[in-house]
Amino acid sequence: MFLPILFIFSLLSSSFASVQDFCVADLSLPDGPAGYPCKNPAKVTVDDFVYSALGVAGNTNNLFKVAVTTAFTTQFPGLNGLGLSLARADLAVGGVVPMHTHPNANEVIFMLQGTITAGFISSANTVYLKTLNKGDTMIFPQGLLHFVVNSGKTTALVLVIFSSPNPGVQFLDYALFANNLPSELVEKTTFLDDGQVKKLKASFGGTG
Amino acid sequence: MFLPILFIFSLLSSSFASVQDFCVADLSLPDGPAGYPCKNPAKVTVDDFVYSALGVAGNTNNLFKVAVTTAFTTQFPGLNGLGLSLARADLAVGGVVPMHTHPNANEVIFMLQGTITAGFISSANTVYLKTLNKGDTMIFPQGLLHFVVNSGKTTALVLVIFSSPNPGVQFLDYALFANNLPSELVEKTTFLDDGQVKKLKASFGGTG
Amino acid sequence: MFLPILFIFSLLSSSFASVQDFCVADLSLPDGPAGYPCKNPAKVTVDDFVYSALGVAGNTNNLFKVAVTTAFTTQFPGLNGLGLSLARADLAVGGVVPMHTHPNANEVIFMLQGTITAGFISSANTVYLKTLNKGDTMIFPQGLLHFVVNSGKTTALVLVIFSSPNPGVQFLDYALFANNLPSELVEKTTFLDDGQVKKLKASFGGTG
């Protein structure tokens, strides 16, 4: 008795077949201001919407004692155009996510484990500093310098959420000391001493 | 005497020739988060901006007694990037546009003919219900369940306007009963009885 | 047996009670860049989402032989923040909607009745001109000069759709001739003759 429904269904299907519920990135094509072109929806499967790498602890066996694992569009193409991305930060005892900014996204962190001291600095140069424990959430508004330090006695694990699939990141030390920006210009524009600049350029692999 | 104007005109032309007043979709290229790439403006004609299929009554000779004709980007590529799309719904006496949502657009309907009962349900589960006659306009906010029933004694004709060229649509019964979502999961997540689910799966062509 | 559901319901209600599905304009408060502040949702009724004035023919007994009835936010506050607004244009035989632009919205018209000649002009000064009949749809991209002339033998009725609840409108003759912009400046910037400017200033109530 309900067979005719199938008729209208196919009718509706032909109209709505083009509807774009999602736009899984086709990373083989060039990016654009709003994101990547969409993978053919007919080839999209549930695995385009599932990502497991954030479940795996990063290797914190380095001087920062930190590992950051990202789920941005290039790692997790299903996020393309959705206004969201994620990362996880593992911090061994004493670990540090150094001073940095995200030029294109607000950030919220959720504490999965451990104790950290987190802070950001506003345009008015006010410091917003807090000790966070498991279950706490904290906001870092877009583009402002912020950092996280493992101030507890166990490994800390932080889930990081961004308001863009393309948050960007600029680590202060890498920006200043890991490239060929002449030391003289670094000094003139940061008021750091020449010795300090050269020491850090040596550590971060910079020249000039 | 005004010939020099032509000179500056060509000057201005060379500057402004690239200006994008519109972006008629080139449907041969992949879609993106903001819409399709633009057809070469030099090949755009007035017919890219005109569409006539909404003037033709749909076939309501089906169990729903309804026909929906859409003018989305894929049918009317001139709408690409413009933040608008349209459709028409023909409802024979007793016809129904079943419970559905548009994930990506607000909707406004304009009554062209007849009498309908229309309603939507908010996040607070409040019902907004109204009988509409020719000339009436009603809003259905984005993503909320809504429906239209021809409650009059003549054919009803409704012009449908969306705030996106890609509104999307999800008909409740098709979403639940026209695919392979296991009956057990349908029942567990909707609290419908097993008999009810199986009956509707049979009608809508679902399996599992 | 299902009573406990009511418990979780009230729990969810307290969480979601603040959710904003819509933002009916509170016109008693000042407007902002994104629209008006929202009326208290508890006081919103279905009548905030329904508007009937577009069903009533306007009075075309004037020199233009045209009447335009708008459903913008200030007339239909339910549209606030939804990215859409509407209008109807009644054109008696020979009626004209004169050359104008909408600074803030794309426009789509849907022919309800009669025959019109409609056109718009692009940044490249190309004319896109078409005769439209009942059921036809035509696009006028944002900010471009366009017009409609009743070129048929009966009253024409046009439904007008905008991609903003605040499309704006600038009628060329009113902008040039209905205010105190000095004739000398009008002439210098439009290349119209002095006699022409003064004649139209007299007609449209301008001074200077």
Place this chain on the structure above:
Amino acid sequence: MFLPILFIFSLLSSSFASVQDFCVADLSLPDGPAGYPCKNPAKVTVDDFVYSALGVAGNTNNLFKVAVTTAFTTQFPGLNGLGLSLARADLAVGGVVPMHTHPNANEVIFMLQGTITAGFISSANTVYLKTLNKGDTMIFPQGLLHFVVNSGKTTALVLVIFSSPNPGVQFLDYALFANNLPSELVEKTTFLDDGQVKKLKASFGGTG
């Protein structure tokens, strides 16, 4: 020697004092299409950016065996205008987050604990279904029906992330059965049987 810096600092301060890095919601004022007006920045403290309620397990002692705790603007005003919000869902063994949509946000979930079966249904009525374990991430695109079932043998804990501080939510059963939408209309627009509708209306507290 560096004292003069303080001079330019105060100069810059007077210019930049008004800069809006964030806009903590002042919930005492009416909401708007882009969010709430901002709390006076001078009164903002770090506690406006920190929220701890997501660290506390909800009470799953109900028929759904689920608890959802939200961090939307009204609970966590620091999120205002930032394009993000969060929630946590606790699911006891056998617990269910029933079929629902978020009209205004994309969603990503991150598995904190346990095993779930999660799914969403697209406009094309395709089912995207997956079993997720600790550390897995899954996307539910905006406005599409989706659900989560605890399919494991332990409590499941899910962190939920939305691409809007105001995602909205519409639970299917509450929308259909927890209000005064007449049973006849429910049946006509969903094709559910009368007995089924009345049974669920009784359970969810609906009338009509």
Place this chain on the structure above:
Amino acid sequence: MFLPILFIFSLLSSSFASVQDFCVADLSLPDGPAGYPCKNPAKVTVDDFVYSALGVAGNTNNLFKVAVTTAFTTQFPGLNGLGLSLARADLAVGGVVPMHTHPNANEVIFMLQGTITAGFISSANTVYLKTLNKGDTMIFPQGLLHFVVNSGKTTALVLVIFSSPNPGVQFLDYALFANNLPSELVEKTTFLDDGQVKKLKASFGGTG
């Protein structure tokens, strides 16, 4: 001692390598609603972000005594997706930038040299008129008719700033008189006299 930093650096690099800080237009690919696809970031150099043509005076030896030099995306591809573009206008004594609109951008001018009379007309047909000197800034809101006249005794030089890399421009006289829009339609929709229309069509190269 700091060598391990290099390790984490390469780790972070692999994650963030895809980050899109900018999207220099690849003009060889088709434009889209949000702008052009991005040039491969690896091939971007500082010269993609620098443009010198606005430093060169235009040739004002024409009847308008004006030259407009634009830096839109097609001239300066680095602006793609950035929400900004620029132009310079040179006006000889008595020079005029005739009545025009920008369909897609707000405009701010900054006076580099000389004295001008500038004005715009609002939707309410109010004239906002001002004499500007070196160092003055004035706003012309999106889509509204505006003009600039060199009302001083020296060359005037104006820097023009738009809130879009694709502002568009519609010069009134070119739109009305430089194409094949039939004189009869021009007259009917602008109330200009037939002689006036034909005279200007002759000057601006129009037909019909």
Place this chain on the structure above:
Amino acid sequence: MFLPILFIFSLLSSSFASVQDFCVADLSLPDGPAGYPCKNPAKVTVDDFVYSALGVAGNTNNLFKVAVTTAFTTQFPGLNGLGLSLARADLAVGGVVPMHTHPNANEVIFMLQGTITAGFISSANTVYLKTLNKGDTMIFPQGLLHFVVNSGKTTALVLVIFSSPNPGVQFLDYALFANNLPSELVEKTTFLDDGQVKKLKASFGGTG
């Protein structure tokens, strides 16, 4: 004969009177995520759209040998909601605009006078460095560290353009050294030496 036009004019006026062409900030009301509420349009005059302070040289008699004069919404309320703002930077010989970011805006500078060395650093830590002369334009993408040094032999004057009326600014030294962020945290998150941090805290007025 044209008097009836006045009739339709008043008709149209009543419809369009509410149209929002602009939204001059009412700074007496609280800001919001999209900007300030609008000043009553009836009280707006041309002076709300004109600003002259950018024409006045700032006082560079300080250690930086620089003066920055801003035209943001709080100084120039007419910019509210328009997606644009401006500033001017005066740099005496040897003057420096120190390393800083704008969290919420792309920036374009236009050289009005003199010679500068300008640079920005990308997320990939690449340096984009250029010497600019009068008439040159350079882009600094949103949120990235950048700086300007007067590398010429005369005063340099730079017009600065932002893609937001609320660009924000974070000067690196003020953020790190002009507040109470504990030296220990500064050192741990920037790898600067203790002596360096304390020296700059003393210079910039910081504590801790």
